[in-house]
Amino acid sequence: MGSRGSTLSKIPNVDKLMQETGFSQAHIIRLHDRFRALDNDEKGYLCPQDFEAIKELAMNPIGDRIIGAFFAQGPQQETVDFNSFVKVLAHFRPTDKNRPKESTSPDPINSRTNKLKFAFQLYDQDKDGKISRDELLQVLRAMLEMQVTEEQLESITDRTIQESDTDRDNAISFEEFRKSLDKVNIEHKMSIRFLR
């Protein structure tokens, strides 16, 4: 317990962080360890290079977007400190119905809307609140294997946009995005078991 307490004491605003993210002490400590392991030069923050050093992540077709998501939380920051690192990861904490809702935080980070927002911003790279055709095409191009030709990619993109595009502006706004994924169980699909 001693070491545990000391680790926790090193982190600023631990209590607030735990309350916001819903992570337990054990999770915070574990994530803190990982944070320090990623932080090569013990800067106390992470830069994109630190993330890119993760081998598997480099192979991930949308890895750069996910890295980008870590840096997109605040206003144009180039570094990630531990608190925002944990807050991003908190999106993937499974929602638990059993835990009583705290009245202080009406919308926890791992709520459905926030999970959706996280997914949305993976597409919306220029942050104009809309997934344009080009943005979607880029994602598709990254994710689909090489067997699909460019033309097919474009028609798939068009079709995808058309499926959810209710106001016919050839782009998907967040509302449209949310509506089109109404039936998908985001709570389960955007959750990781060990973050529970």
Place this chain on the structure above:
Amino acid sequence: MPFATCLFLLCAVVPVCDAAAGEEDIWGVSNSSSQNTEGQEQNNSGLPIVTFRWNHVQTPFLVSVWIIVGCLLCKLNLVFELNHRVTNIFPESGLLILIGFVLGGIVWGADKKATFALQPTTFFYYLLPQIILDAGYCMPNKLFFSNMGAILVYAVIGTCWNAGAVGISLWGCYEGGAMGHLEIGFLQFLLFGSLLSAVDPVAVIAVFEEVHVNEVLFILVFGESLLNDGVTVVLYNVCDAFVSLGAAKINAAEIIKGIISFFVVAFGGALVGVIFAIILCLLTRCTKNIQIIEAGFIFVISYLSYLTAEMLSLSAIMAITFCGVCSQKYINVNMDERSVNTVRYAMKVFANGSETMIFVFLGISAIDPAIWVWNTGFILLTLLFVFVYRIMGVFFLTWFLNKTRLVPVETIEQVIMSYGGLRGGVAYALATVLDPVKIKEKNLMLCTTFLVIYFTVVLQGVTMKPLVKWLKVKRSAQSELKLIEKLNNRTFEHTLCAVEDICGRIGDNWWIRGWNRFEQKWICRYLMKPSARKSQDYLFGVFHQLNLEDAVNYVSEGERRGSLAFMRSEDAASVDFKKKFGTDMSDIMPDIMRTHFDVSPRASVPSVSLEIHENDTKNLRNNNDVNVHHLLQQHLYKSRKHHRHKYSRSHFSINQSEDEVQEIFQRTMRSRLESFKSAKMGVAPAKKISKHPQKDRQQKMSNGKSLDKSKAHPYGDEDFEFSDGNSASGGEAATYQTPYATRCKRYVAYSKTGTGIVNRAFMPEMDTPPTMRTPPWLSQAETDGSVAPSQRAQRSLPWSPSNIRRLAPLRISNRSTDSFIMADVVKPPENPEDRNSRRDET
């Protein structure tokens, strides 16, 4: 009318059963006498013209009659389906058991003894395998393996718990004196508990498929029931061995051996299944030339896996389950689509048939006074324990599992799970296998098993649906396929993997990704056909499927509106044959799929074409039949000439003559050439400008024309399209001249001799030899060949946004957006020659 059918079927069924029973009665008893009389007849009359030889065919005949009865009963169920009140209350399985009672009663009434009883050999060798195979083969794979841990826990630990708890409690009550004096020892109680522990997949599928619970719950119950059949049989065998060994000889070593054998048998069976699955995949990999029998392989190999496992005294049920589960993905890809359908249907037929038979026999077998031994304490306590321990087991195991599950199993679902512990055929068959020498109270056990089965299948089955409704269990949501959902699923997968990497921990997604890579790299290489391996990405598959759906909707929409005119363009035809020949869909789909959603920025435009189209359809609705006829004549290759019916044991011939094949080739080549050209050249801007006024003029003209002329002129614009398409192909025919010319001749002959409707579209070609017909517009049609079809498609689309909402605006990069703008505005370019000819005709 339904009522009449119902009555008819009832009338049909009863005499058949009666006849079967009667015949059995007569011929079974007086076999020898009948033979004698036959012999006498032969002596008397010399050469017999017909003889009656029941004995020759007795067994297969009876089997067939039973199958017929079973099928009719299935039908009967369908008839009951019409009468919703019955099926709403009663599950199919319970109904079948009741019918079994009736049939058994009839048989018993005629025979005064139970003639038909389900033999365990029949059950295990001929009825069970196909049901299990069907279950395994149609198993939702991903769901099954992602819940594998939970399923295994339920199947192995849950079953052992059920068996042990029921056995021990019964024994305790017996010792406590609750059931008087019985010659049952502790081990026999355990044996009895183990045979009752199996949750029967047949009963569970039958009930749960009707109530449509959500997929996780379904897979948990279903997977559990499937695997625990295997486990039960193993457990039963171990207990049986202990019973034969006798209580005295059992020591710790034997018990440990028993436990080891339990795992070896269960997982060895699974291993045998996997091995056979691999063999099956390898086999289907090289059956390209014998497609007609590859469907047969599936059944035979799977059955072999069952028998092999049985031979090695491993769990046969596990073997055939895993054979089905593991091979399904690869064989479905390896085999021809038709073979896959064949396998699916045949499997369903077999499975449904034997399911029906099992339940009916469960009813029939009960009508035998010999087995009914009543012991209130024993029976009631068994029922109670079976029920209670199931609930306890499920709740305890779920509590344990929920600690780690991402999606916890909710309390309501646990109630349904425990309530869905239906016992069925396996328990019965195991009970009949009991050796009356070793187990003195076999009949009591059999009778109790019957009662447990009836209690669970009928009572719990009946109450299941109301319970599901009442508890508001999450039902399975039938959502339509959506590209965006699939796309997001893919994104989520990648995201989760990435987050796991960032967290630096190995989680589920890591395993899934690892498996996928392994599968991609190794398994697919060896088990899949090279051609299948290159198949498109999953997302593209979804896209393709959606497009196919749309195309079908498109056609039915056209038929609903009374006109198929909009399909008259060549594009529709090319869908058909391209699909058939596996050519890439994407280059044609845009032509059909284009709707006015595409032109949302230019919203004023489509209204014009809408009007035009309305005019068209109004006129065309009148001559619907002619249109259909036309369509068939133009597009369906087969209808152009007589089928040559060939019989071949190994091939379904696709009556295609050489000419047709060549023509298809030409068409494909042409479209490829066009798309290639347009890709290469694009649309020259100068031409575009020059074309606009021309097209506007054309549009006005044709608009006016279609208003005033089309009534007098039944075919209207369609013939234009028709000849338009053909003239283009006529131009091509300059290159591939000979076959085309022969075809033209054939058309002529056809239209002369045949149908009364002279297809004027082909007339120009008659008049002018193909080589001569390289008219000026051809060069235009060649250079921007992509424009013409799109315009046609555009003009002739039925504007019904509500109905074909999903038709996507597809765009292909090599076709410039300019061509789309034009497509919205213009009528199809009319060839000057055609216009002239039309004027002449009218």
